[in-house]
Amino acid sequence: MMTKPSRRTFYVALLLFGLCLISSRPLFADGAPPDPQIPPKQMMTPEQLNDLLKSTKPLILQVGPQSMYQQAHIPGAEYIGATSTSEGLQALKSRVSSLPKNTLIVLYCGCCPWERCPNIHPAYKELRNLGYGDARVLYIAHDFGTDWVNRGYPTAKGE
Amino acid sequence: MKTKLLLGLCTLLVIIAFGGCRSRQAANVKSGAGAPDFTVTDIQGKKLSLSDYKGKVVLLDFWATWCAPCLEEIPHFVEMQEKLGPQGFQAIGISMDDGPRPVQQFYQEHKLNYPVAVGDAKLADSYGGILGLPVTFVINRDGQIRKKFVGATDPAQIEQEVVAALAQH
Numbered sequence: 001m002m003t004k005p006s007r008r009t010f011y012v013a014l015l016l017f018g019l020c021l022i023s024s025r026p027l028f029a030d031g032a033p034p035d036p037q038i039p040p041k042q043m044m045t046p047e048q049l050n051d052l053l054k055s056t057k058p059l060i061l062q063v064g065p066q067s068m069y070q071q072a073h074i075p076g077a078e079y080i081g082a083t084s085t086s087e088g089l090q091a092l093k094s095r096v097s098s099l100p101k102n103t104l105i106v107l108y109c110g111c112c113p114w115e116r117c118p119n120i121h122p123a124y125k126e127l128r129n130l131g132y133g134d135a136r137v138l139y140i141a142h143d144f145g146t147d148w149v150n151r152g153y154p155t156a157k158g159e
Numbered sequence: 160m161k162t163k164l165l166l167g168l169c170t171l172l173v174i175i176a177f178g179g180c181r182s183r184q185a186a187n188v189k190s191g192a193g194a195p196d197f198t199v200t201d202i203q204g205k206k207l208s209l210s211d212y213k214g215k216v217v218l219l220d221f222w223a224t225w226c227a228p229c230l231e232e233i234p235h236f237v238e239m240q241e242k243l244g245p246q247g248f249q250a251i252g253i254s255m256d257d258g259p260r261p262v263q264q265f266y267q268e269h270k271l272n273y274p275v276a277v278g279d280a281k282l283a284d285s286y287g288g289i290l291g292l293p294v295t296f297v298i299n300r301d302g303q304i305r306k307k308f309v310g311a312t313d314p315a316q317i318e319q320e321v322v323a324a325l326a327q328h
Contacts, residue, residue, distance in 0.1 A: 065223065065255055065256070065257055066257045067257070067278065067283055067289070068255070068280075068283075068289070068291075070279075070280035071280045071284055071289070071290060082225060084225050110290070111223070111226065111291065111292060112226050112228065112291065113228070113310070113311070116226075116227045116228060118225045118226075143290060143291020143292070143310070144290045144291060145291045146291060146309075149288070149290055
């Protein structure tokens with residue numbers, strides 16, 4: 001038989017547990033926030049990509065700085081380089097040139113907060129211009145460390 | 160007996176709940192830890208070792224030329240170097256650009272008055288991983304990390320931390 005104080009303690013604990021579970025989830029659990037340059041269906045959250053990786057292996061391209069790729073990247077992701085530069089865009093073009101236009105390609109960077117990332121939008125635009133209709137973009141709100149690594153999603157190191 | 164079990168369950172729930180909250184925080188180099196030493200060649204070709212600045216308050220700034228929030232902070236660091244240098248302050252920039260060329264160009268154009276080197280994954284790893292920019296460390300005169308700022312930060316807040324570190328002897 002529960003006494004009144006212990007029942008109260010239980011409910012308080014349950015409330016705290018629920019709050020912490022909610023707060024540890026991404027803000028946009030069901031999708032990334034709107035972006036003026038990228039249609040919503042082409043964007044995915046880290047949670048959605050992590051789920052997708054359990055069932056399929058899309059081509060994942062990191063379009064950010066090399067030192068970050070070397071420290072940690074999504075397993076299987078290939079390093080392209082910063083697509084804010086012409087060299088990076090050229091590397092992206094070369095990598096996809098032989099692929100069918102319906103290839104599922106996921107781009108990510110995470111060097112900086114989403115709205116200030118210099119790489120992700122040029123990379124997406126390039127793939128769209130080349131006709132890759134299934135190009136997706138990983139929405140990273142803050143940076144790769146905060147939104148992927150620290151959330152416990154899988155990572156790999158090295159070249 | 161039931162009350163004890165219930166209390167145990169409550170405690171467990173709270174521990175799990177707070178554990179979940181804590182896991183969102185970065186598991187990186189912490190304040191109070193010794194700042195890892197490094198030796199690199201700066202973009203002017205000179206040797207740059209953190210240990211050479213022991214006794215000074217060091218601002219170690221991880222940045223890149225393509226990082227807009229980083230570039231907003233740099234003029235403030237130049238100003239701080241000018242103003243607080245005589246009191247024992249030293250700014251050091253570690254660029255995470257993929258090569259030295261854009262860094263050299265930026266350095267000259269913006270007349271940086273403190274040493275800058277291009278960092279790599281090994282150096283970044285030694286500081287707990289630099290997986291987003293900017294990241295700024297304030298290191299006290301004893302070579303311990305006093306504060307770590309992740310992401311764009313109000314320069315006044317950084318300066319306040321530096322001034323407080325300078326006041327400690």
